[in-house]
Amino acid sequence: MNYLIQFAGREYAMYDTAVKFFIYSTEHSDYLIDLYANGRPTPFSPMSNSIYLKGSQKNAHYDLFVDFDGDMVMSNKVIHITPHTLELPENIYKYRYWAVLGTLYHIIEDISSAYVTGYLLENKMKQELEVFSSYSSHLSFALRIAVNEIFGRDI
């Protein structure tokens, strides 16, 4: 399966960590990856990258939108992973990067989340680990419908 994943986020340190983990995990799952960056019109514009994961010879790919801070605006029906579509409760909003990342690992089934869980365990980030594990094992209702419709299968 091939994926074109667009990332956007405003918290630089968290964004940097999350994207690095994702790149590292996908490379270790034998995906060929292309990395692209998008321009930032001001120093406070959201960071934005596109990652193309090539796992098969087909020319087709699925589009995924990973929007850590809810900064993407789009009209088409797409898989848009954001705190809003995850229906993230207010009390864990500060862990949204881990929730969104967890969901991404859940949707792309053949990448291992071991690097992330290992890191969170090692650094004794209990809450973050709990959020990440929870969101990497289930999908919100809205996302499940979108994923089923676009992928044509249940996850």
Add this chain to the structure above:
Amino acid sequence: MDVKNSNEIITEFISRCNFVQIYSDYSFGLFGAGDEFLGVDAEKSLDILYSSAIAANRVIGFFETLPPFIPEYATKGGCILITKTLPVIVSTPVLFCKSLDVFPNLLATALRVSNEISLPVIVVVSDNIFNNFVKSGNNSYDHNRISGYIYKQSFSNKLTIEQFADKMVLADQLLNELMPNRDNYKEISFKEPHKPFLNYILPLYGNDHSALIDIEVSKKEYDSLYKTLSVRYNVKVSEKADIDSNIEVELKEYLCPGCPFLVYFTMHRDKSILYFTDINCEGMLKKYEINYVPFEYFVGINSSQLNVNTVFIGKASSFNASYFPMIRSGSVVLLNDADYKSVNGFKKIKNIQKPFVENKFLLLPYSCNNIKSYKPASLKYSKCDKCADLEYPLCITETSCVALSYRYEKILVNKELCTGCKACVTVCRKAAIR
């Protein structure tokens, strides 16, 4: 993890290669390695870097747009000028980089070529270079450290045409060996990642007047590429249609907290006025539809009475008192980018938080590079109706301020980011923000 981001790669290169003088435009601030020279614009900063390199210092500069530049003297310390915009005048070797994977090696090559030919080397980078990630490897850099020195003749012996031609021959040999251009390019693109692009281009020199080679570019890129490439290539528009993604994504735009333009425009914007600025901020220029020109253009435009009112909002360091008698119409708002105590003839605004009266010549307390912080804004929830008649609250949509967010049906102020500029106070209809 052996994954690095652009900032880490640039910082590593700068620290390993012992650069003495580093300049970075404000727009590179968060990711660039250096700092803006306070109150010195890009053109003057380029002069400082270049003269420093003539005195055998190793220098590097990051420019959103590189000012036109013709080297007249030989440098001794290695000089790399990195820019996001293709240069209009090709007066020294220009290297192009589209991929972060090859960026460290390309920087090392640029430094080597600059050292060998004793001239600055320009590196033009695509959007892909900054804010990206790459699986890192070990890069070997030139660690040499040299002390500054000049001779009596350093500034009296200008480069002759013959010397310049010799340097270009040497540059061509080196670049052809290290990162050769292909013999035949069909269609090239600087923006699209999967299409090829030239690795370098050299200025014309001596007897080198080889026939122009055909090269095709997309219609979208023709304007930006033509001026740079037409020195050596016969640039044509490709017959193929551009492929656009069928999913359109827009990212919300945010201005810097305390953006002086935001503060000024929330108080004084008048759609009948034509605004000009010499500050090159893509986000601000797009939001407020301002014309980006040097101060001198504004002086020329306003040398007689015009049919419309004009306002120039620009850097105090660009202003020259001798322009005063030449400005016969229009107003000037200077942003104090160099912490001047005062500028003769300008009314100084001490506190940007309080409404100020429009004046022909105003000096605001700060610019983009030295935004001042005041007491952060606070929100009285009992008064806030979240602009119920609108899709989003006005304080969010009108200010595009990164310190304000709207979630879980609440407006939140990030006190760490808020500079207390009070632009949101001005737009709030219910006086709920203080």
